[in-house]
Amino acid sequence: MKNKHGRSRLRCESTDKESLDLKVGQTPRKLIWRLNKAALWYYPSKEKKYKTPLLLVYSLVNKSYILDLHPGMSMIEAYLKEGYDVYLLDFGEPGYEDKDLTLDDYILKYMDRAVKRTLLHSNAREITLIGYCLGGTLTAIYATIAETPIKNLIIFATPIDFSKLNIPQDWNNALQRNEFELDEIIDEYGTIPAKVVENAITLATTPFTIKSKLSLKKKPKNLKMKLLYHWINDQIAFSGALLKQLIQMVLGNQLVKDELVIGGKKVRIANIKANTLVISTTHDELVPEKYTKTIMSLLTCKDQTFEKINGGHVTIAMTGKIPRVLKEWLTKRSTPL
Secondary structure (H helix, E strand, O other), X not given: OXXXXXXXXXXXXXXXXXXXXXXXXXXXXXXXXXXOOEEEEEEOOOOOOEOOOEEEEOOOOOOHHHHEOOOOOEHHHHHHHOOOOEEEEEOOOOOHHHOOOOHHHHHHHHHHHHHHHHXXXXXXXXXXXXXXXXXXXXXXXXXXXXXXXXXXXXXXOOOOOHHHOOOOHHHHHHHHOOOOOHHHHXXXXXXXXXXXXXXXXXXXXXXXXXXXXXXXXXXXXXXHHHHHHHHHOOOOOEEHHHHHHHHHHHHOOHHHHOOOEEOOEEOOHHHOOOXXXXXXXXXXXXXXXXXXXXXXXXXXXXXXXXXXEOOOOOHHHOOOOOOHHHHHHHHHOOOEO
16 A cells, blocks of 8 residues: 555554554655656755765565665665765566566666666766665666766675576576476566566575565564565566566576677676675575675776675665665765765
C-alpha cells in the first residue's frame, strides 16, 4: 500500500495483537523527474556542506526503500546529516508492457537521463554516483561509457566477477547450451512475476536465504526485524528482455572479459576515470568479496580504493550511520560550499 508521496506503508501485528502502522521511506523528498516507471527523487540536506550531490542507484530486484527504511535506520538520512544533497533513482516496478526493456534502456534511457537531471537540478558540475548491489553493477557499467562528469564512483556489495558463482558445472553447461529452454520460458512470461524472481534468488543464494528467511519466519518481534522482513518479501517483477541479457552477461562473465556492449559501446572497466571506492562487507553471503574485488585488477583510474567493512549485505544500509571509511573518503573528494 502506498501513500500520495509514493511511500510504502506496512501493516502488521504486534505481540499483544494490537494493530501497528509502520511507515517506510519517511525522509522528506520531492519528485523531480519521471520516465515510464522510473522516478528521480530529491532529498535536500538541512545542513548542506558540499556542492557535489549524491545520486543513489539501487538494485532492480528489490524495492529501493531499504535505503530509507525508517528514521534512525536510513542510509539516505545519514548522508543528509553529513551535509550532502541526495538524489535517488528508483527504477520502479515493470509491468507486462515493459517486457522488452533491455539493459541498454536502463543504462541509457534511465540512468543517463537521471544523472543529467541531477546535475541540472543541483546546478553542480560533477556528481557522485553510489550503486548498491545490482545497482552497483549498473553504475559501474554506466561509468565506463558515460560522457557526463562523474567525480566519484562508489559501489557497495556489487557483483562484478561472475566466474566466482557457485553454479554446478553441469548446470552451467546446460545453461550455456540453453537446455533449460530459458528463453522460451521467459518469453512465455514476458515480464517475470515477483514471486518467480524471489524463487530464483532463493535458488541462486541458498545459504543467505535459508539462514535469513528461516530466522525471519519466526514472527519477528522488534521493529527493525519486522521492517526487514517486509522488505525481503516485497520483491518486484523483472523485464524478460533484461533477464535474458543479464543471464548472458553472467554466464559469459562479460564484465571481466570486456565483452558487454551497451548502445554500441564496449563496456571496459578500464575506461572508468572517476575516483572509485569499492566496498564489501564481512558477512555478505549474497555477494561475497570474491564477486566484487576482481574489479580492482581491472581499474586504471589513479584514485582507487577497496575496503572491507563490518556488516552484511542488507544490514549495512540499516545502521543509520555512514561507515567511517566511506565518510572520510567521500569528505576528501567532495567539493565544499
